[in-house]
Amino acid sequence: MPWDAFPSALDLARFQFAFTVVWHFLFPAFTIGLASFLAVLEGLWLATGRAVFIETYKWWLRIFAVAFAMGVVSGIVMSYQFGTNWSVFTDRAAPSIGPLLGYEVLTAFFLEAGFLGVMLFGLNRVGKALHFVATCSVAFGTLLSTFWIIAANSWMHTPAGFEISPEGLFLPVDWWALIFNPSFPYRFGHVVLAAYLTTAFIVGAVGAAHLLRDAANAHARLMFSMAMWMALLVAPAQVVMGDLHGLNTLEHQPAKVAAMEGHWEERRPMAPLILFALPNMAEERNDLELAIPGLGSLILGHDWEAEIVGLKAFAPSVRPTNVPLVFWSFRVMVAIGLLMAALGIAAFVLRLRGRLYGTPWLHRWAVAMGPSGLIAVTAGWIVTEAGRQPYTVYGYLRTADSVSPIAAPAVATSLAMFVVVYFVVFGAGIWLILRLMGAPPHPAQEGPAEGAPIRTAGITPAPSLPEGRITQPGPAE
Numbered sequence: 001m002p003w004d005a006f007p008s009a010l011d012l013a014r015f016q017f018a019f020t021v022v023w024h025f026l027f028p029a030f031t032i033g034l035a036s037f038l039a040v041l042e043g044l045w046l047a048t049g050r051a052v053f054i055e056t057y058k059w060w061l062r063i064f065a066v067a068f069a070m071g072v073v074s075g076i077v078m079s080y081q082f083g084t085n086w087s088v089f090t091d092r093a094a095p096s097i098g099p100l101l102g103y104e105v106l107t108a109f110f111l112e113a114g115f116l117g118v119m120l121f122g123l124n125r126v127g128k129a130l131h132f133v134a135t136c137s138v139a140f141g142t143l144l145s146t147f148w149i150i151a152a153n154s155w156m157h158t159p160a161g162f163e164i165s166p167e168g169l170f171l172p173v174d175w176w177a178l179i180f181n182p183s184f185p186y187r188f189g190h191v192v193l194a195a196y197l198t199t200a201f202i203v204g205a206v207g208a209a210h211l212l213r214d215a216a217n218a219h220a221r222l223m224f225s226m227a228m229w230m231a232l233l234v235a236p237a238q239v240v241m242g243d244l245h246g247l248n249t250l251e252h253q254p255a256k257v258a259a260m261e262g263h264w265e266e267r268r269p270m271a272p273l274i275l276f277a278l279p280n281m282a283e284e285r286n287d288l289e290l291a292i293p294g295l296g297s298l299i300l301g302h303d304w305e306a307e308i309v310g311l312k313a314f315a316p317s318v319r320p321t322n323v324p325l326v327f328w329s330f331r332v333m334v335a336i337g338l339l340m341a342a343l344g345i346a347a348f349v350l351r352l353r354g355r356l357y358g359t360p361w362l363h364r365w366a367v368a369m370g371p372s373g374l375i376a377v378t379a380g381w382i383v384t385e386a387g388r389q390p391y392t393v394y395g396y397l398r399t400a401d402s403v404s405p406i407a408a409p410a411v412a413t414s415l416a417m418f419v420v421v422y423f424v425v426f427g428a429g430i431w432l433i434l435r436l437m438g439a440p441p442h443p444a445q446e447g448p449a450e451g452a453p454i455r456t457a458g459i460t461p462a463p464s465l466p467e468g469r470i471t472q473p474g475p476a477e
Contacts, residue, residue, distance in 0.1 A: 013085040014412040027071035033199025035139035108145035154184040198373025200230035205370025208363035219441035219460035231344030254360040256387035263310040271296035271308035300449035
């Protein structure tokens with residue numbers, strides 16, 4: 001086989017970051033919402049005195065501890081790749097996004113590290129009010145971490161508040177504009193709602209699974225009921241936020257939207273909504289296209305006559321490098337979102353009829369939807385990051401110019417090691433979480449053992465390490 005048939009160092013570095021960030025984001029996407037869920041449970045316990053709330057809290061607290069630990073471990077790995085594989089990007093962009101990542105440590109990390117131990121082990125050692133403050137602080141810390149990481153990632157998509165020095169460095173000149181860059185509010189809202197939906201459907205699936213075994217289990221009923229309320233309220237809100245985010249992306253990254261929608265023609269009034277197609281990059285057209293006429297213009301431009309810019313309006317060198325990947329990832333995300341909304345509505349109708357806990361087909365549907373949030377957020381990040389290509393800093397710094405001067409065999413070796421270690425370590429961690437989820441919740445539920453470290457797959461996370469949720473934005477997924 002000729003040497004040029006092997007992947008380049010750039011391709012391997014991109015795949016390595018994509019592999020590690022996908023694994024990592026599975027855990028923060030769950031723990032961001034789960035931390036808030038735990039805060040709500042404890043608050044309801046304090047307000048009502050009902051034991052079912054604190055017992056359910058303790059049951060989920062063990063799962064949160066394991067998932068949090070895996071978020072820590074997987075998040076740390078992300079940082080090292082900036083120096084090893086993406087040193088040019090790091091050198092040039094660090095003046096602008098480096099402080100944002102530092103603020104994440106100084107604020108969210110310290111908040112989480114300071115209160116996590118109290119949350120996990122202090123329920124019987126400190127007052128109820130102080131423990132509730134600790135739980136709320138950890139939950140707020142997850143959102144604060146998300147704020148800074150999404151600010152940095154959004155800046156890479158819609159850079160603002162900077163100037164380029166003669167040495168090619170991105171120097172900040174307006175921190176307000178840099179942090180609250182044009183896409184930040186929409187991306188932040190979209191990610192937070194996605195995390196809440198992810199948690200809701202995992203909690204709902206677990207509750208539904210236990211209802212199928214015992215429809216009278218009060219803890220399972222509580223889980224399922226709260227999850228279905230979240231599905232009913234948050235899934236439609238996510239549809240609205242997704243529309244706003246899409247309009248913002250159309251304004252600032254029109255080539256990405258053209259790839260998402262599968263439009264090739266340069267300008268197209270009354271553009272169709274393409275439901276199914278096989279994007280053909282070589283021929284610059286779609287094969288086997290199935291579309292609804294005019295609906296694309298209505299959705300993207302909120303006008304039947306709106307002109308939609310297609311991929312042919314952009315030079316091939318600045319189009320997304322993998323249109324089929326962006327096109328189909330977007331459809332996976334949207335399809336799952338619609339199924340989430342449908343489940344929430346179905347559960348609400350059955351709730352009104354008094355059949356929420358006695359309808360097995362609904363519970364089986366909820367169990368099947370358990371991992372849907374994780375799949376949706378993964379597809380969403382693929383759309384976001386693959387659609388940004390061929391840039392790391394959109395419009396200013398190309399991915400090919402961001403990679404470290406490192407040989408392909410070195411990247412391939414580290415990638416192979418990551419694949420083996422991740423599947424072993426995180427496979428074991430996921431198995432442990434599933435095992436904990438499979439244990440029926442019951443009265444007098446115990447939380448994490450006090451005075452003992454949390455261990456998962458042989459790893460003991462230090463309380464002083466940051467969770468690294470949604471950790472550092474990826475230059476090359």
